[in-house]
Amino acid sequence: MTQTLALVSCLIFLILAGIHIYWILAGKWGHNAALPCTPEKTKALNPDPLATLLVILGLISFAALSLANAGIVAFPFDEKYLKILSLLISIIYAARAIGDFKFFGIFKIQEKGLFARNDTQSYIPLYVFLSISLLIITIK
Numbered sequence: 001m002t003q004t005l006a007l008v009s010c011l012i013f014l015i016l017a018g019i020h021i022y023w024i025l026a027g028k029w030g031h032n033a034a035l036p037c038t039p040e041k042t043k044a045l046n047p048d049p050l051a052t053l054l055v056i057l058g059l060i061s062f063a064a065l066s067l068a069n070a071g072i073v074a075f076p077f078d079e080k081y082l083k084i085l086s087l088l089i090s091i092i093y094a095a096r097a098i099g100d101f102k103f104f105g106i107f108k109i110q111e112k113g114l115f116a117r118n119d120t121q122s123y124i125p126l127y128v129f130l131s132i133s134l135l136i137i138t139i140k
Contacts, residue, residue, distance in 0.1 A: 002140045006070030009133045012126070013063035020056045024049055036103035036115045044103045062089055062134075069137045086138040093131035097124050 023031055036044040047055075068075035069086050099105010104119050111120075 003070045006066045009066040010063040013059045017059035024052045090134040093127045097127040
């Protein structure tokens with residue numbers, strides 16, 4: 001079960017990385033639905049290409065980390081460091097699901113708009129899944 005969960009998580013991370021690669025190459029599909037907006041309809045976040053590149057590298061690293069913790073691939077680090085890093089990433093995804101108490105997450109107050117709807121219906125459940133799956137893979 002752990003290996004299946006790792007493979008599913010890896011696939012999700014790689015799909016998300018692919019979407020970010022599409023955006024960094026000037027793709028527009030889904031971009032407006034991926035960023036929170038203020039009540040005045042302006043973007044609350046406006047990441048530059050460097051920030052997007054860092055997200056891509058992080059997502060690819062998370063995919064590899066998921067596989068390494070499940071024993072599917074080897075990582076050149078001590079296992080305890082992999083576990084600590086995985087737990088930190090799990091906490092980060094849990095924190096993202098909880099949110100900033102303003103624009104995103106379970107406790108957001110800005111509940112109108114495309115992003116807010118997508119956040120409630122898709123992003124929060126995805127982050128909860130990734131957080132829990134990383135936790136399970138790590139403590140196996």
